[in-house]
Amino acid sequence: MTHKAKNPINSDLTLLEILNGLEELGGGRIQDIADETGITKSTVHNHLSTLRQQGFIVKDGDRYYLGLRFLRLGEVARNRGPLFSFGRPEADKVANETGELTNLSTVEHGRGVYLYRTQSEHEVRFSTAAGEYHDLHCSATGKAILAFSPDSVLDEFEDVHGLTRYTQNTITDRAELEESLETVRERQLALDLEEYEKGLRCVASPILDKDDRALGAISVSGPAMKFTGEYYRETLAEAVKSAANVISLNITRTEGTY
Amino acid sequence: MTHKAKNPINSDLTLLEILNGLEELGGGRIQDIADETGITKSTVHNHLSTLRQQGFIVKDGDRYYLGLRFLRLGEVARNRGPLFSFGRPEADKVANETGELTNLSTVEHGRGVYLYRTQSEHEVRFSTAAGEYHDLHCSATGKAILAFSPDSVLDEFEDVHGLTRYTQNTITDRAELEESLETVRERQLALDLEEYEKGLRCVASPILDKDDRALGAISVSGPAMKFTGEYYRETLAEAVKSAANVISLNITRTEGTY
DNA sequence: CGTTCGATTTCGTGATGCGAAACAATAAAG
DNA sequence: CTTTATTGTTTCGCATCACGAAATCGAACG
Numbered sequence: 001m002t003h004k005a006k007n008p009i010n011s012d013l014t015l016l017e018i019l020n021g022l023e024e025l026g027g028g029r030i031q032d033i034a035d036e037t038g039i040t041k042s043t044v045h046n047h048l049s050t051l052r053q054q055g056f057i058v059k060d061g062d063r064y065y066l067g068l069r070f071l072r073l074g075e076v077a078r079n080r081g082p083l084f085s086f087g088r089p090e091a092d093k094v095a096n097e098t099g100e101l102t103n104l105s106t107v108e109h110g111r112g113v114y115l116y117r118t119q120s121e122h123e124v125r126f127s128t129a130a131g132e133y134h135d136l137h138c139s140a141t142g143k144a145i146l147a148f149s150p151d152s153v154l155d156e157f158e159d160v161h162g163l164t165r166y167t168q169n170t171i172t173d174r175a176e177l178e179e180s181l182e183t184v185r186e187r188q189l190a191l192d193l194e195e196y197e198k199g200l201r202c203v204a205s206p207i208l209d210k211d212d213r214a215l216g217a218i219s220v221s222g223p224a225m226k227f228t229g230e231y232y233r234e235t236l237a238e239a240v241k242s243a244a245n246v247i248s249l250n251i252t253r254t255e256g257t258y
Numbered sequence: 259m260t261h262k263a264k265n266p267i268n269s270d271l272t273l274l275e276i277l278n279g280l281e282e283l284g285g286g287r288i289q290d291i292a293d294e295t296g297i298t299k300s301t302v303h304n305h306l307s308t309l310r311q312q313g314f315i316v317k318d319g320d321r322y323y324l325g326l327r328f329l330r331l332g333e334v335a336r337n338r339g340p341l342f343s344f345g346r347p348e349a350d351k352v353a354n355e356t357g358e359l360t361n362l363s364t365v366e367h368g369r370g371v372y373l374y375r376t377q378s379e380h381e382v383r384f385s386t387a388a389g390e391y392h393d394l395h396c397s398a399t400g401k402a403i404l405a406f407s408p409d410s411v412l413d414e415f416e417d418v419h420g421l422t423r424y425t426q427n428t429i430t431d432r433a434e435l436e437e438s439l440e441t442v443r444e445r446q447l448a449l450d451l452e453e454y455e456k457g458l459r460c461v462a463s464p465i466l467d468k469d470d471r472a473l474g475a476i477s478v479s480g481p482a483m484k485f486t487g488e489y490y491r492e493t494l495a496e497a498v499k500s501a502a503n504v505i506s507l508n509i510t511r512t513e514g515t516y
Numbered sequence: 517c518g519t520t521c522g523a524t525t526t527c528g529t530g531a532t533g534c535g536a537a538a539c540a541a542t543a544a545a546g
Numbered sequence: 547c548t549t550t551a552t553t554g555t556t557t558c559g560c561a562t563c564a565c566g567a568a569a570t571c572g573a574a575c576g
Contacts, residue, residue, distance in 0.1 A: 004311060073277060288524090
């Protein structure tokens with residue numbers, strides 16, 4: 001387990017449970033939240049009422065929604081560390097030059113988290129994956145990060161989530177995974193060959209600090225049909241790798257501020 | 259007051275207080291948070307410990323920070339309503355065409371909130387204002403929104419925050435403000451002539467739903483020295499106005515989904 | 517080794533969060 | 547218009563538990 005609180009505060013747990021419910025449902029009425037979370041109506045009501053009073057929740061008609069207060073908290077979280085501020089411009093560049101969807105991610109609580117994803121022209125609605133979690137063993141960014149992280153990171157992830165199989169290509173064997181990480185280390189490049197979702201491929205390169213430890217990774221992702229041959233293994237790979245290099249350099253250059 | 263909870267939950271209040279503290283400090287040690295919030299060490303410790311266990315907080319050394327969990331919650335909040343998903347692409351276009359800083363904002367809990375701000379080349383670090391609050395009476399976006407909102411919105415804002423004076427140009431008289439809103443309604447354009455910060459000007463245009471009620475506003479902002487004459491009152495004004503129109507149209511066209 | 521500073525834990529108690537159920541409000545149905 | 551159903555809101559009593567003072571632990575420093 002990641003962390004076990006000695007004296008967990010009960011009402012905090014229910015409050016957070018309610019937030020989780022609101023996130024999943026994208027908002028809802030008291031009854032909905034109560035059903036979703038298994039918490040009594042009156043309790044849900046009191047918590048939501050308190051949250052609203054403090055400006056964290058908005059009520060539209062009889063529906064409750066997460067408020068924009070969380071947007072602010074999220075931005076503060078995202079701007080801890082240099083990864084986002086230095087990475088975003090480069091990610092945008094890669095997206096412009098290649099025309100592909102570009103991602104920036106890091107690790108938190110033993111899982112991969114998207115810090116940023118470029119906007120796609122096509123899927124306008126809900127394209128935002130920022131803040132979403134992903135597995136480390138079957139994503140390009142995840143493997144790029146693992147290759148330059150202490151074993152403890154993989155240990156924690158394996159402990160909590162296991163090496164779940166999603167497709168035929170998913171690497172579910174620890175030894176095999178570690179072997180593949182070795183080549184990632186050599187080439188500073190990690191691939192995802194439909195290991196998480198059939199038809200989806202990625203290339204990632206790690207973003208490193210001065211001690212060659214991964215702060216995160218940058219990747220492009222797209223359809224397997226398009227991500228093949230030289231375009232995939234040279235053009236895109238190089239684009240991602242050089243972007244990662246620029247970001248790493250910019251970060252280490254400004255070291256000390258962090 | 260915006261909303262008064264009948265049975266506010268005490269531990270929720272302290273938890274939220276701690277989050278506020280973390281936001282202000284950008285993270286810190288137990289003692290720091292305790293000092294900042296006036297809550298006892300052990301209480302702070304228990305709350306943070308609980309939050310961490312649930313993945314909302316990260317601990318780096320002996321420092322606690324807001325976790326990326328909030329990023330996700332913030333994104334959910336931001337994607338409620340069509341404003342962000344339809345507005346962002348247009349805001350980016352305006353930013354590209356004019357080269358100026360472009361903002362997208364809305365109203366929540368009686369205050370203006372930035373939903374999105376385009377990245378500026380110059381100020382890389384901490385340029386993110388997303389989720390930040392701003393006053394309605396002295397900002398271009400605020401006035402654009404007020405002009406197309408029921409009086410209750412201005413009432414609530416005035417009640418809670420008052421028409422604070424920030425510069426010589428700030429409109430602090432309700433009647434005068436309402437008069438200026440009349441011309442905003444006519445021209446579908448609102449200006450900020452250094453009313454909030456000396457040297458800073460903005461132009462905004464409201465984003466309207468099918469009943470001509472403001473969902474938010476889009477604006478560009480920049481130095482007063484540059485924002486003058488035809489460039490300010492024609493070029494930028496038109497850019498913002500037409501972008502607002504496009505967004506409004508796209509939203510009403512897809513009406514019913516919301 | 518001792519000192520200092522802060523994190524963590526212990527612990528007793530008064531406050532309070534919880535759930536069942538009553539009540540109100542609203543909408544749908546007949 | 548009345549009835550019925552559904553859900554939000556409030557009440558209330560009690561076992562629980564969040565709180566704070568102080569003790570303990572642990573690390574960094576000289």
